[in-house]
Amino acid sequence: MDQFLQHIINALSLGSIYALIALGYTMVFGVLQLINFAHGEIYMLGAFAGMYAIRWLRLEEHPGIGSLLIALLAAMAASAAAGFVIERLAYRPLRKSPRINLLITAVGVSLFLQYTGQLVFGSDPQFFPTGILELEGYNWSYGDLVIEPMQIVALVLAIILMVVLQYIIFKTRLGRAMRAVSFNHDLASLMGIPTNRIISATFMLGSALAGAAGVLVGLIYPKIEPLMGTMPGLKAFVAAVLGGIGNVTGAVLGAFTLGMAEEFLVGYWVPTYRDALAFGILILILLFKPSGLLGVHRAEKV
Amino acid sequence: MANPEIGSAIGSAAESVVLSIKDASVHYGMVQALHGVSFDVPRGKIVTLVGANGAGKTTMLRAISGLVKVTRGSIEHRGTVISNIQPHEIVRRRICQSPEGRGIFLNLTVEENLDLGAWAAPDKSAYKANLELGFDMFPRLKERRRQNAGTLSGGEQQMLAIARALMGQPEILLLDEPSLGLAPQIIEKIFEIIQQINRGGMTILLVEQNALQALKIADHGVVLETGRIALQGPSKDLLASDEVRKAYLGE
Numbered sequence: 001m002d003q004f005l006q007h008i009i010n011a012l013s014l015g016s017i018y019a020l021i022a023l024g025y026t027m028v029f030g031v032l033q034l035i036n037f038a039h040g041e042i043y044m045l046g047a048f049a050g051m052y053a054i055r056w057l058r059l060e061e062h063p064g065i066g067s068l069l070i071a072l073l074a075a076m077a078a079s080a081a082a083g084f085v086i087e088r089l090a091y092r093p094l095r096k097s098p099r100i101n102l103l104i105t106a107v108g109v110s111l112f113l114q115y116t117g118q119l120v121f122g123s124d125p126q127f128f129p130t131g132i133l134e135l136e137g138y139n140w141s142y143g144d145l146v147i148e149p150m151q152i153v154a155l156v157l158a159i160i161l162m163v164v165l166q167y168i169i170f171k172t173r174l175g176r177a178m179r180a181v182s183f184n185h186d187l188a189s190l191m192g193i194p195t196n197r198i199i200s201a202t203f204m205l206g207s208a209l210a211g212a213a214g215v216l217v218g219l220i221y222p223k224i225e226p227l228m229g230t231m232p233g234l235k236a237f238v239a240a241v242l243g244g245i246g247n248v249t250g251a252v253l254g255a256f257t258l259g260m261a262e263e264f265l266v267g268y269w270v271p272t273y274r275d276a277l278a279f280g281i282l283i284l285i286l287l288f289k290p291s292g293l294l295g296v297h298r299a300e301k302v
Numbered sequence: 303m304a305n306p307e308i309g310s311a312i313g314s315a316a317e318s319v320v321l322s323i324k325d326a327s328v329h330y331g332m333v334q335a336l337h338g339v340s341f342d343v344p345r346g347k348i349v350t351l352v353g354a355n356g357a358g359k360t361t362m363l364r365a366i367s368g369l370v371k372v373t374r375g376s377i378e379h380r381g382t383v384i385s386n387i388q389p390h391e392i393v394r395r396r397i398c399q400s401p402e403g404r405g406i407f408l409n410l411t412v413e414e415n416l417d418l419g420a421w422a423a424p425d426k427s428a429y430k431a432n433l434e435l436g437f438d439m440f441p442r443l444k445e446r447r448r449q450n451a452g453t454l455s456g457g458e459q460q461m462l463a464i465a466r467a468l469m470g471q472p473e474i475l476l477l478d479e480p481s482l483g484l485a486p487q488i489i490e491k492i493f494e495i496i497q498q499i500n501r502g503g504m505t506i507l508l509v510e511q512n513a514l515q516a517l518k519i520a521d522h523g524v525v526l527e528t529g530r531i532a533l534q535g536p537s538k539d540l541l542a543s544d545e546v547r548k549a550y551l552g553e
Binding site: 173176177179180182183184186187188189190191192193194195 | 367368369388389390393394398399401405407408409410414417418419421422466470
């Protein structure tokens with residue numbers, strides 16, 4: 001029983017990280033029908049931005065939730081800026097090109113960021129300064145069940161961010177415009193909505209969430225390196241497809257489903273297949289339900 | 303087509319012209335959709351653009367709204383060339399379109415659709431009054447304000463598209479095929495509403511395949527044929543012309 005609960009907690013914390021990254025994939029897909037394969041690198045940049053913010057601002061000298069939030073905001077701002085620049089320089093000039101060109105460009109941007117990252121940050125893993133929160137002595141354990149406080153902090157912050165995102169998308173003017181643009185660019189522009197600006201905002205919002213995920217992962221698995229974005233990026237992509245790409249709720253659902261599936265596979269069956277599972281799921285979904293669990297429902301236009 | 307003008311030219315010096323299309327051509331890649339189209343939309347009038355499927359009517363409206371580029375000639379709004387500016391800037395000039403196929407956001411609620419219509423409206427304080435006006439005009443929309451627009455019937459969707467365009471506080475309203483796919487009594491109702499809006503002083507450019515009905519409520523008619531203007535003039539002259547009745551009104 002303890003072991004079961006342990007897996008649930010691990011799965012939730014893993015799922016929430018996947019969800020933060022998957023949301024960016026699905027939002028960008030929503031407005032541009034583009035799989036932004038550089039999204040994993042935006043997450044990586046967030047982790048590094050968080051680390052540098054902590055170092056430069058000496059946040060470890062004042063550990064606490066305030067310092068963590070500062071690091072989180074710095075990472076989100078840096079990732080949002082990266083998302084903005086990438087869209088502006090790499091994707092916007094190709095807006096009217098065939099979609100395959102955009103896809104190849106996205107892969108190119110991803111590789112560019114990975115190797116530029118190695119050049120700038122070095123290719124050796126660096127230690128993420130987890131001392132920003134003083135959680136020694138806060139380890140809760142009941143029998144075999146161990147609750148890592150970092151996991152709980154990350155889970156709570158991730159959920160808060162997702163709630164904020166839901167609010168933005170469904171309750172604000174910007175969110176309405178984003179949904180309008182994702183329905184149809186021309187139609188949105190007929191409302192007077194500056195579609196390019198909304199697309200930029202969507203990139204920035206999705207990237208900020210990935211940046212936050214970078215910091216939260218840094219806190220739980222405190223080794224970061226420039227290639228760290230590849231696997232979580234691909235898995236979050238699978239989560240987004242699993243939930244129904246383009247659907248915000250679906251991305252969260254897909255991410256938690258994938259988190260659970262991975263955790264239980266590893267815990268009860270064959271740990272070595274952890275990474276294979278996500279891609280197995282991807283293949284099955286594409287074969288049997290390509291629209292995903294909550295596929296974008298779009299009534300035909302008359 | 304030696305003399306395409308019937309009666310007096312539209313937009314004589316006495317009338318103020320809101321929108322002026324000057325020798326406008328539009329190309330889709332290698333295909334030319336409009337060939338040097340010229341006509342005026344005078345203030346407070348209903349001008350209708352009629353013609354068969356593929357005649358270029360929708361292309362004309364898309365060009366006015368900035369969704370397609372005018373490759374030759376120009377479009378002027380009160381003397382300012384607008385054929386080179388972004389669609390959202392054209393809406394800000396209070397040129398609002400209810401697009402073809404109703405073009406509503408099926409993924410949003412009725413109220414959210416109306417709200418987006420007011421995105422670029424110059425006077426934010428008029429929002430509530432405009433909303434009530436729209437609901438008075440189309441009470442069904444009020445009943446269904448919280449419903450997803452995708453659940454509305456065809457007629458209701460058309461009403462929503464018109465009400466939404468009015469939320470932008472237009473100086474000129476562009477309507478693309480408001481009668482498309484609707485039952486006759488609903489069409490009747492829509493045309494009544496269009497006239498009612500016009501009586502309030504609104505300038506309207508109405509695109510219709512249903513030429514007879516459109517000409518009946520319009521002041522001026524422009525007949526398009528494969529991207530060229532075949533005829534234009536006061537609609538009562540067009541309706542009276544045997545040539546028009548035979549060729550375009552199916553008589």
